[in-house]
Amino acid sequence: MSETLTITTPDGAFSAYVARPSAASAPAIVVIQEIFGVNKVMRDICDDLAAQGFVAVCPDLFWRIEPGIDITDQSEGEWKKAFELYNAFDVDAGVSDIAATIAATRALPGVSGKVGAVGYCLGGLLAFLTAVRTDADASVSYYGVGTEKHVAEAEKLARPLLMHIAEEDQFVPKEAQKVILDALKDHPQIEIHTYPGRDHAFARVGGAHYDAADAGTANARSLAFFKSNLG
Template sequence: MGVMEQVKTLSGDAEFPCYIARPDGEASAAIIVIQEIFGVNKGIKAKCDHWASLGYLAIAPDLFWRINEGTDLDADVQEEFQTALDLMGKFDQDKGIRDIEASIHLAQTEIGSHKVGCVGYCLGGRLAFMTACRTDIRASVGYYGVGIDGLLGEKHAIAHEVMLHIPAADGFVPADAQAAMHAGLDDHPKVLLHDYEGLDHGFAAEFGDRRNDTAARLADRRTEEFFAEHLA
């Protein structure tokens, strides 16, 4: 099990909370786990604990710290879902990327190398793509990232490998957005897209009604193999 720890911002003038899970032995690589709009909840913490069980240092920054303390919401509770949407409307994504970059720097220092990847879900899937474009992250994975079709103008800045998991029946990423992602990224030498027919947003959530266990296991296996290759 991991613990919440305070991490300095890039500017060094403030601290923000991160859930950090460490492996039993020495970690040779690290994974930044990027939250959904529901915060660093039990599902995100479970994903960190899983990565730690595989030998990685895992860090999940609380990206909503500037607008709400200790966000921990349940997607299956309608009132909490609405709260999450409201927080998303207040969230500064550019500042979020800077907090992810601070987490990357912490991971690099702790493991003593640049073998740091990131994996994000929903909002985090979008931020994982942005992280690939804007930082020196060595491998990035996004699950059902929202609005990536509007970020394709940044794809020229992708220097390291990216994998995106796209559920074809995603209620938050319509078919035309998915088509634009394929048109813009299928020929990119660093990007690999996987489609999941008939599946909706959130299919790889650790807990709750959204999860499709078979598809989640397939996507997670692909992600584990991806990091094993590119963070070796």
């Protein structure tokens, strides 16, 4: 079952896609978009999480630039649009919007209290920043782009964070991966898994670099992590 949630901030209001499980009460997960908006890939992730017993909420984080973005990774024109949005995006404002989404999600009927976050690509960076800057109870980052610039913020991290890194990620080069791993691998709240041979977005169903086996492994790790930390 899905619905639309409106989240109000001092800067304005934006919408979020909400998928609900069959249970009357459940923990929640905020799903943080890639550079393609709240598209079918993100809605399907929400629906899958709902099927696993979570309330899933995917906010429209591009609303300050252009509300309602819903594009794919299947054409050159859409990629051009996606990178224009990415370049115009204010990361700090995005984290603020995620914090507002977490607060609104906690107040939803049927949410049992704990709220996690999961993000992919741009959302992977935002999931890391959500972990260190907000009160999310547990966060998961998939191949976050630009995370190496923010590793110092991990000193503020007080709740669990799971990270998935593609070893052949064209947007997170080896040098950036080394910065991330050197800074974070021994942090008591952080669990990191790397995936040999995988490129960026290996878990995006239908994407050019999708790998069903490693996506399944990563998603199973994420599900177990959320069940352990949000239950």
